[in-house]
Each structure stands twice: as structure tokens, then as C-alpha cells.
Amino acid sequence: MSQATAPSYADVVDLTRYPINDLDGDRGRAFIAACREELLRTGVCQLSGFMVQDAVDRMVEQAIALAPSAFRTDNTHTVYFESTDESVSPDHPRSAQQRSAKQTIACDQIPMDSPIRRLYESDDLVRFIAAVLRKDKLYRSADPLDAVMIAMFEDGDELGWHFDRSEFAVTVMYQDADEGGHFDYYPALRSAESENYGGVARVLEGNSDGIIRLTSSPGTLAIFHGRHALHRVSPTAGAKPRINSVITYGEDADMRLNELTQDLFYGRAE
């Protein structure tokens, strides 16, 4: 089916390779099937070159221009983002502390005509993400800060080992750090039935068996099952920051962070 007019994000996505504007056609259906298969097999669906280079370059420029007004966090937390369990030994996963340090640029700081904002506003992308995740319907986040964010990891920054509280995450990569800043993950380390504390403890002790290190080039869109996969961004080094976006969807309309979480992630509540 041909489109009457080019979508408003036509200059952002490589639609020849990734036909998110034609999901009902033969190519679109085959594309979704391939994404589902990769997500099922590896816990992540990675689409390299999804965002075209010109748009990636603009995102890097915008992120660096916005960096002075970004919110810096540097704190420790457990892999569950829950309060430390004082009843277990300090090296138990419910107690062991992970460090996360990064800068965040909130949605309301990113210009509306930015490539990532125009991509996020497209119904085609929402439909595509829902189809890959086998959801009947997904909604864009209604959160003015968290719907689309940019994360910057500068020299020495990192995102400690953790499980996401949400079922899935969608990210777009813009720039690698000079060194480090790798995305490491252990797919399906826990499940709805088992927390597998022994397996989690082995990773926290530094055992790398079963860990996958993802290489993701600038422009890669990733759909990741992060609730059951333990994952981190390893410490970065060098002058060039790692820059990516996390874009948020949910199964309920009007999804927002509470004010406490907004303040924690962005240093203010809106």
C-alpha cells in the first residue's frame, strides 16, 4: 500500500530497510516476524541504522547543546531499585549496592522538531513497537519529562547492574563513548517464578558467564525485555560521551511518573 504523503519522520528513519509505515504489506509483516523472532531468541531486537546518519548527527548536536542544562545524578541502588534489605548479608543481591552516574535531558527540554520527538509522535512507530511486543495497543507516555529522554554518560559515568521495573524498554543510540559504555546483559536471569538470587549474585561477583555484550552502532533502535534480564552500561572513559535516548510506552493511556520519581530522575517535578 503506498502512502499519499511522506510521514513527518521520513527524514529520520531508513524506511527502505525498516518499513514501519507499511506494516500491513508483505514486507512489513515479514519485518515484524523477524523482529519478534530476534526478541524471543535473544531478549533484544536491535535494528542497526534505523535512524539515518543525518538525524543521528542532529541528535548529537542537540544533546551537546542541551548538556549544560542536563540533570546530573550519581547515586547507589540495589539491582531491584528497592530499599536495601538489612536482613541479608551485604553481598546478597537485595543488599549489594550498584552505582549509577549520568546526565539526563528531559522531554520538555528537547525541541519539538527534533528527530527523536518527531519519531516518537508518529503513530507508525507506536504500532510497530506494539506489533513486535504482541500488544493489542500501546500508548505514548503522558509524562512531560520522561516520555522521551536523552542520557549522556561522560568520563567515568555508568549505569549499574539492575532489572527494569517496566516489562520492556525502547532505546535509540546516538554516539559511543571513546572507551567503555558497553551494554551488558544476561537474558532471562530471573523469571516471574524465580528470583534466582544465586545467579544474580554470581554476576555481581564479576562472573561473566552467560553475559552478552551488545555492540550497538549509532542509529540503532533497540527493543529490550529488561524486567527479567540483568543489565548495565559499563563505565565509560574518554572525552567523548555515550549518548542515547530512552523512549517510553505503556499499556495505559495517561501514564506518568509520580512526582518522587520525576524528581529522582530529572531533579524536578512537573
Ligand SMILES: [Fe+2]
Ligand atoms: Fe534498564
